[in-house]
């Protein structure tokens with residue numbers, strides 16, 4: 001196996017590009033593909049300030065590293081979700097990454113700053129943990145980005161993530177979700193711009209990038225993700241990819257190029273500035289008096305902390 | 318050779334030299350879903366593993382949706 005660019009021994013094959021790469025040229029490919037996505041979808045321009053949502057996993061740490069390598073000004077924000085040992089270890093990973101490189105990392109601990117954690121919020125609301133978790137992350141990333149004067153929030157969603165979400169939305173023809181599945185969500189009153197610069201890169205490439213760059217990330221999964229539908233969709237798509245390299249890329253980018261517009265009618269009508277009221281507690285635009293995050297705060301206030309369990313078994317050690 | 322698997326962590330010992338393709342087939346793993354790592358770096362897909370190699374097979378699929 002030889003590098004497509006320099007003919008030196010290759011370390012990785014990328015079947016959808018029908019090419020092999022040595023370490024250096026693979027790293028270059030990853031940076032070039034990220035830059036291409038940033039330009040193609042007009043995510044941000046040099047001089048703009050980016051807030052990277054970092055979880056301690058491969059995608060977000062790699063994204064932070066790549067943006068800095070490309071010369072962008074990017075700081076990190078980590079949210080401690082309180083999911084037992086998993087959160088402890090992922091937080092350590094992020095802090096070590098930032099400290100080793102002298103980077104600016106902002107941190108929020110849900111339990112210390114907001115008086116709840118994801119397992120307790122799930123128990124109180126009697127919904128799956130991912131629902132309170134996603135709500136908390138969205139609200140706090142938005143707020144941090146606006147308060148910190150950032151131009152955009154960047155997340156580590158990669159091609160596999162986006163293809164799997166598209167697959168799930170298509171299976172059920174969730175037209176409202178299909179209409180807004182895009183690598184960039186423009187800013188609107190009260191909400192920052194959101195971008196996904198890794199959409200041109202597969203999950204295996206992001207893990208390989210971390211190995212080759214010596215980025216130590218948390219390989220274990222959030223205990224709540226194990227065996228979920230999203231992972232099942234990814235496995236199904238990888239089974240197709242194995243016999244038909246490039247299928248995931250064609251599926252997702254074909255959707256963006258030729259299909260997403262057809263769902264425009266189903267897009268949620270975002271209220272114009274002035275139409276929505278501000279949350280009476282925190283000020284974010286909302287259609288009710290109190291926003292979903294502040295309602296969550298109200299419901300979790302004073303609740304006894306619980307541990308995450310699946311079928312009665314503790315899973316957050 | 319010693320093969321270390323993750324999530325959950327476990328170790329399997331295989332006899333003799335083996336190609337990456339054969340190893341992944343034996344473990345019933347899709348090449349799109351894993352990386353093979355030896356001594357902190359990637360092992361290319363056409364490499365032959367020897368009897369005294371120690372390799373990690375690292376899953377690359379992660380499940381966070383939000």
Ligand code: SF4
Pocket residue numbers: 118129130131133134222223224225380381382383
């Ligand atoms: S999988 Fe874990 S980290 Fe991801 S949204 Fe669900 S609870 Fe949160």
Ligand SMILES: [Zn+2]
Pocket residue numbers: 003004005006007008021022023024025
């Ligand atoms: Zn090369």
Ligand SMILES: [Zn+2]
Pocket residue numbers: 279280281282283284290291292293294295
């Ligand atoms: Zn509010």
